[in-house]
Amino acid sequence: MRKIVIAGNWKMYKTQAESLEFLQGFMSHLEETPQEREVVIAAPFTDLSILSKNLHNNRVLLSAQNIHWEQEGAYTGEISGSMLTEIGVRYVIVGHSERRQYFGETDETVNRRLKAAQRCGLTPILCVGESKEQRENGETESLIVTQLKKGLVDVDQQNLVIAYEPIWAIGTGDTCDSPEANRVIGLIRSQLNNPHVSIQYGGSVKPNNIDEIMAQPEIDGALVGGASLEPESFARIVNYK
Numbered sequence: 001m002r003k004i005v006i007a008g009n010w011k012m013y014k015t016q017a018e019s020l021e022f023l024q025g026f027m028s029h030l031e032e033t034p035q036e037r038e039v040v041i042a043a044p045f046t047d048l049s050i051l052s053k054n055l056h057n058n059r060v061l062l063s064a065q066n067i068h069w070e071q072e073g074a075y076t077g078e079i080s081g082s083m084l085t086e087i088g089v090r091y092v093i094v095g096h097s098e099r100r101q102y103f104g105e106t107d108e109t110v111n112r113r114l115k116a117a118q119r120c121g122l123t124p125i126l127c128v129g130e131s132k133e134q135r136e137n138g139e140t141e142s143l144i145v146t147q148l149k150k151g152l153v154d155v156d157q158q159n160l161v162i163a164y165e166p167i168w169a170i171g172t173g174d175t176c177d178s179p180e181a182n183r184v185i186g187l188i189r190s191q192l193n194n195p196h197v198s199i200q201y202g203g204s205v206k207p208n209n210i211d212e213i214m215a216q217p218e219i220d221g222a223l224v225g226g227a228s229l230e231p232e233s234f235a236r237i238v239n240y241k
């Protein structure tokens, strides 16, 4: 069975006070959310601990946005897996295009982070996706196959979520057409050795397009940026029809 996983990626937004304010507005909407949908919030490191203390049941699971591959050491500015699991974090986003673009993330470092996450029991959400230029040059398929092949070396596909996030659709309002997202996600699935891996779509997911996206047979969830920052908007997304 493929799980439905709807995750909000808050990126570098929300102080602790703002994150608690979000919870106040958000939690009541979950009463109508079907139990089998997993709802995840990927918050900044500084918010995770206080969110964890204020989430008394497991209705919302927490995710980090990055993880270092070593268990501990002289790595100024980094966070290890055990620091995350100790405060109740369950997921971690790995290889987001913003980390690949601005912070030198490569398929090799992505692979190391994925394995580190799994070693300490976190479920990694591996992000893959092409730029506008790569799409226009007809490189979408080969790029994604390479990202998967290199990223997933020795990675356990029993404990993994993948997000297809075309870079040109992120933060632009220019959503990838649902049938096209469905097609690429089908291609991603064909590269895996476990048919039960959940594969999300990400890139300008909004309350007004989530129903159509989730109606696609290959799409098992969403990774939502901007529209996850407001309680009503993220609630409408997790409660898609």
Ligand SMILES: O=C(CO)COP(=O)(O)O
Pocket: 009, 096, 165, 169, 170, 171, 172, 173, 202, 203, 204, 205, 223, 224, 225, 226, 227
């Ligand atoms: O990058 C994203 C989620 O990880 C998508 O961001 P937007 O939903 O703001 O386009």
